[in-house]
Amino acid sequence: MKRISISIVLLACLVASAAAQSASGVTAYWTDYDVKTNNWDYKAAHVYCAAVDGDKPLEWRSKYGWTGYCASVGPHGEEACGLCLSVTNTETGEKETVRIVDRCGSGGLELDLETAFRPIDSSGNGEAQGHLVVDFEFVDCDAVPVPPPPAGPSESNVTAYWTDYNVKNNNWDYHAAKVSCAAVNGDKPLEWRSKYGWTGFCGNVGPQGKDACGLCLKVTNTATNAEEIVRIVDACGSGGLELDLETAFRPIDTDGKGYPQGHLTVDYEFVDCGDSSQVLVYSQ
Numbered sequence: 001m002k003r004i005s006i007s008i009v010l011l012a013c014l015v016a017s018a019a020a021q022s023a024s025g026v027t028a029y030w031t032d033y034d035v036k037t038n039n040w041d042y043k044a045a046h047v048y049c050a051a052v053d054g055d056k057p058l059e060w061r062s063k064y065g066w067t068g069y070c071a072s073v074g075p076h077g078e079e080a081c082g083l084c085l086s087v088t089n090t091e092t093g094e095k096e097t098v099r100i101v102d103r104c105g106s107g108g109l110e111l112d113l114e115t116a117f118r119p120i121d122s123s124g125n126g127e128a129q130g131h132l133v134v135d136f137e138f139v140d141c142d143a144v145p146v147p148p149p150p151a152g153p154s155e156s157n158v159t160a161y162w163t164d165y166n167v168k169n170n171n172w173d174y175h176a177a178k179v180s181c182a183a184v185n186g187d188k189p190l191e192w193r194s195k196y197g198w199t200g201f202c203g204n205v206g207p208q209g210k211d212a213c214g215l216c217l218k219v220t221n222t223a224t225n226a227e228e229i230v231r232i233v234d235a236c237g238s239g240g241l242e243l244d245l246e247t248a249f250r251p252i253d254t255d256g257k258g259y260p261q262g263h264l265t266v267d268y269e270f271v272d273c274g275d276s277s278q279v280l281v282y283s284q
């Protein structure tokens with residue numbers, strides 16, 4: 001019995017790692033398969049996977065941008081043909097799904113310039129230096145993409161001061177922290193109250209006052225692009241946000257410059273908190 005259960009655990013681990021083949025900090029050069037001029041034709045583009053996938057329908061061949069694959073993990077050669085990678089530009093955080101159509105010689109990936117490289121090189125730095133540094137993982141090509149949550153009202157370049165609600169010492173207790181949303185959300189369970197860092201909200205868009213209590217914002221530090229989700233627990237007086245120091249300000253003050261100057265400059269956007277049973281209707 002014992003031996004059987006151990007091998008089941010081992011098998012489960014193997015399956016999990018096979019499903020999640022990935023690599024970080026990989027060099028992705030660009031190449032030009034002239035994909036669109038070639039109407040996504042593998043044979044015209046002279047890609048290695050033409051023998052395997054060249055006769056697939058146009059819809060399949062053009063579903064994702066193209067890449068050559070020569071990283072150390074995962075399948076190689078013909079076995080890699082047709083598989084998909086989720087690729088993230090580590091500089092900008094941009095992400096895309098691409099399909100393996102070719103081999104390559106060096107680095108880890110060779111992204112087709114037009115259909116795969118430029119779409120995640122919005123800063124242009126990759127093209128200027130000839131390559132991107134990316135993270136990637138093998139993904140199911142046929143997975144239905146999760147639709148992005150509906151975007152709510154947003155503002156850019158807003159001042160986010162810090163405040164100290166002493167959240168952890170107060171065990172995320174709205175009443176002890178004397179936040180104005182205590183009357184609305186103070187009796188929610190701890191799991192709900194502690195799900196996100198806390199913020200006071202005094203921005204110019206979206207619900208205001210008590211109507212904002214409990215809603216969530218995606219907040220991005222414009223200096224570092226660090227982002228997080230926070231929950232509105234309070235009103236505030238000036239600026240756009242008052243981020244709780246420990247649970248919300250420091251986590252995105254990744255260069256440490258916000259704290260000495262007393263504030264960050266952030267972009268924020270109302271987003272769905274992902275609380276079950278909460279249905280949000282955004283209005284400006």
Ligand SMILES: *[C@@H]1O[C@H](CO)[C@@H](O)[C@H](O)[C@H]1NC(C)=O
Binds near residue numbers: 156157
């Ligand atoms: C935010 O500030 C940056 C830097 O000053 C500027 O480049 C950008 O255009 C501003 N964005 C908006 C939407 O005002």
